[in-house]
Amino acid sequence: MNDVTTRPNSLPWPPIIYLAAIAVSVLLNVFYPLPWFGQPLSSILVVLGWLMIVACVALNISAIRAMRRAGTTVRPDRGTDHLVMDGPFSITRNPLYVAGTLLVLGIGLVSGIAWFLLLAILAAFTVQKLAIEREERHLHARFGETYLDYARRVRRWI
Template sequence: MTTSLSAPNRLPWPPIIYLAAIAAGIVLLVVYPLPWIEGPLADILFAAGWLLAAAGAFIGLAAVRVMHKARTTIMPNRISEHLVTSGPFSFTRNPIYLCNTMITLGVGLIVGSIWFLLAGVVAAFVVQKVTIEREEKHLAARFGKKYRDYAARVRRWV
């Protein structure tokens, strides 16, 4: 049961999950490489990968900066001190997880690996089930109506 004074998770799952997804992507790329798109479309996907990864990094850095300024933790296994709704949090409730997913997908496009794309999608799904849903309960218990109004206004991902 989540109370306003209990942490949403015991472990910081998201970094572990995304690192496992990246490791799985690397191993599968080496052990069982899948065919990739050839020609000009491959170049476009390569460039799109860099843009996606850079945008993800920008969103993540902006989110960390806003959370630091609000004096609340970025650790998903710690109690939130303040509800942050500005900066990237004004268009997604989970900008850091969105950042991690975008970077993983971007790397997939850069290296031309379907495995990384699949790993990014699976990691996002697992993070939502293992972390986000627990964090949402924690934030609702901690901040009540203020969080529920925010959640009704801003989407979970994008």
């Protein structure tokens, strides 16, 4: 990261990481499937998984709308022009990444593939290290004390 005020990352890590988690989960299940829950718990988990996927879509739409209203980019590899603190950003500083994690977890529950649950946690940790922490430095450099006040009021995840 050459100039933290210009942009936080050179690559859009989060979508790459979440797609990789999905692909690796499927591949691991093909070569080394893990046991899954039987009925009736598996049916309940499928419903919970669909709810997580719907929540992912709703959270994504809401966060993207809030960012567009504020006139800032949605891309994680571009610098932001405005600090968004309303809508889902008033609940979590990273609603798009919460949504990505919900998507991976939801697919795992719907498909009954246990690997998704492990890879969702690994993906969230990787996103935090490769994207969130860099974005936080970027936001602090761009917005100073305003960002620090926001970060004290709103959690990083949930």
